[in-house]
Amino acid sequence: MDSATTTSLETSTGTASLRRVDAANGSSATVSGQDAGKDKTFAFKKYRHVTAVHSESRPSTLSHDATAPPSFLGFRNLMVIVLVVGNLRLVIENMQKYGNLICITCHDFRRMDIILGFLLYILVPCHLFIAYSFEWYAAKQARISRAQSISKGGSTSPTADQQAKFESKWRTIRTAHLLNATLALAIHSWVVYFYIHHPLIGTITELHVIIVYMKVVSYALTNRDLRHAYLHPVKGELALLPELYSQCPYPQNITMSNLTYFWWAPTLVYQPVYPRSEKIRWIFVLKRLGEVVCLSVFIWFCSAQYAAPVLWNSLDKIEHLDLISIIERLLKLSTISLIIWLAGFFALFQSALNALAEIMRFGDRFFYDDWWNSAGLGDYWRLWNKPVYQFMKRHVFRPLIGRGWSMTSASIAVFFVSAVLHELLVGIPTKNIIGVAFMGMMVQIPLIWITRAFEKMKGPNGKLIGNCIFWVSFTVLGQPFAALVYFYAWQAKHGSVAKKMAVLNPHHMSH
Numbered sequence: 001m002d003s004a005t006t007t008s009l010e011t012s013t014g015t016a017s018l019r020r021v022d023a024a025n026g027s028s029a030t031v032s033g034q035d036a037g038k039d040k041t042f043a044f045k046k047y048r049h050v051t052a053v054h055s056e057s058r059p060s061t062l063s064h065d066a067t068a069p070p071s072f073l074g075f076r077n078l079m080v081i082v083l084v085v086g087n088l089r090l091v092i093e094n095m096q097k098y099g100n101l102i103c104i105t106c107h108d109f110r111r112m113d114i115i116l117g118f119l120l121y122i123l124v125p126c127h128l129f130i131a132y133s134f135e136w137y138a139a140k141q142a143r144i145s146r147a148q149s150i151s152k153g154g155s156t157s158p159t160a161d162q163q164a165k166f167e168s169k170w171r172t173i174r175t176a177h178l179l180n181a182t183l184a185l186a187i188h189s190w191v192v193y194f195y196i197h198h199p200l201i202g203t204i205t206e207l208h209v210i211i212v213y214m215k216v217v218s219y220a221l222t223n224r225d226l227r228h229a230y231l232h233p234v235k236g237e238l239a240l241l242p243e244l245y246s247q248c249p250y251p252q253n254i255t256m257s258n259l260t261y262f263w264w265a266p267t268l269v270y271q272p273v274y275p276r277s278e279k280i281r282w283i284f285v286l287k288r289l290g291e292v293v294c295l296s297v298f299i300w301f302c303s304a305q306y307a308a309p310v311l312w313n314s315l316d317k318i319e320h321l322d323l324i325s326i327i328e329r330l331l332k333l334s335t336i337s338l339i340i341w342l343a344g345f346f347a348l349f350q351s352a353l354n355a356l357a358e359i360m361r362f363g364d365r366f367f368y369d370d371w372w373n374s375a376g377l378g379d380y381w382r383l384w385n386k387p388v389y390q391f392m393k394r395h396v397f398r399p400l401i402g403r404g405w406s407m408t409s410a411s412i413a414v415f416f417v418s419a420v421l422h423e424l425l426v427g428i429p430t431k432n433i434i435g436v437a438f439m440g441m442m443v444q445i446p447l448i449w450i451t452r453a454f455e456k457m458k459g460p461n462g463k464l465i466g467n468c469i470f471w472v473s474f475t476v477l478g479q480p481f482a483a484l485v486y487f488y489a490w491q492a493k494h495g496s497v498a499k500k501m502a503v504l505n506p507h508h509m510s511h
Helices: 034-046 073-098 111-123 126-153 160-195 199-230 243-247 256-264 282-319 323-359 377-383 386-402 407-427 436-442 444-456 460-494 496-504 506-510
Strands: 005-011 016-022 028-031
Touching: 073 282, 111 160, 111 199, 126 160, 126 199, 126 256, 160 199, 199 256, 199 386, 199 407, 282 323, 282 460, 323 460, 377 386, 377 444, 377 460, 386 407, 407 436, 407 444, 407 460, 436 444, 436 460, 444 460
Parallel strands: none
Antiparallel strands: 005 016, 016 028
16 A cells, blocks of 8 residues: 655644655654745645644633623624614604604794793893892901901901801891892792793793702802801911912902803802813804704704604503503603703703803813713712702702711702702693602612612622613603603693593583
8 A cells, every 4th residue: 555645734823834744654754934835735725624623722702701802893883773774764654654743833932932931031140140249248248347357456367256247147148148049949930830831931941040040059158158268267267268269269259250250151050260261162162053953953853753743642541541551652752752862961061061161261061971881870860960960069968968967868858959950840831840850859869779789799790780770760761751741741731631621521621
């Protein structure tokens, strides 16, 4: 039998070497370099079925013991494609079922609503300037008090009698500020509730009132602390103030221009001085305003073409308490409400506030953080709306902690204040103070306690579970449910349901 020669190809680093083994005598010879390159093609052609495919131990790509985590970029692309295609199908189905529902003249913007909304927009800031008059008087008295204490003994440390007078004057000023802020909220909310019919105009007006209310509160409380530090320099009170404030110390900050800047600044927290940018980038402003316009049109289109039919078709289901159909309506509404909310979030916090900050040369643009990665509901409320969070932390939470309240009690107080403001913001324009927005905020407290355990878990699993709980509560249980309830309440009081009830029960409705 003829002797056979075995040839094996070994490639490790890209250079090939061929080993020929003489089967008869076991001798072998190694060919490398150029000879290996010449014989490489020969080996692959002659021995195609002997490649060592399984040459090492390896885990599956998706196994936990994989050496390197796989990339899911392709799945992300797939999800985007599925989302686009799925929503495109819904667009076509919506057009086939309802036709074009976009109508500029069908929104019932009454002339009186527009006039009252414009007048309230002008009148609401007057309460800020009323607060300025109180602070101007307080600053004048503080100057006199400090000058008298210095002239008498050279000491700027107030006596017990002077401290008592300070506290007495502060109580008077505090009462005046509280009355001013409360009247601002009460009077304008009363006008919105009884005289502005359209919910959109009412919501914009009520939001403006609440913003000014919070600014008045911050202006009063901040200047109270600044005034106290101004009258107690020997005790080191001034040293406790932020170094930034030395650029405009109290009472030099009590000026009309300083207050006017705070009125327009994209923040709810008053400071005598803010970080400022060097110049206004008008191209940047135009881009952000363009985003606001485009996103506003998009929100209007989605609301009229997609959200409105779902809400209208839900009325009879709610009226007959058809639970399965109500759940189906909630799930259907969750998608479009999420899209509208995300567009509104970007339009307000990224586009509008950045445009306003650029015009005002307001340097701190940290209006939100990455709330979409929240490991729990507590993270979400701390991250998504920084202006409100900073206000609540500075003027509600920390003062209560300083007075000896526990963290839990102070947190409950913060959510209570926020719940009241949410109920006013939603209930006043829709003429329905039914407590859904209030309870929606208060329910967040136990949910935060539940998801806090996942936030503290080590590893990615806890945060993943917490993030999923957040998204489910946010997209399904929160906004869609509130939208359905308030829409039905509005229709039951002023819309088609009310008209239907009037036809069915004319005698009852007349009374």
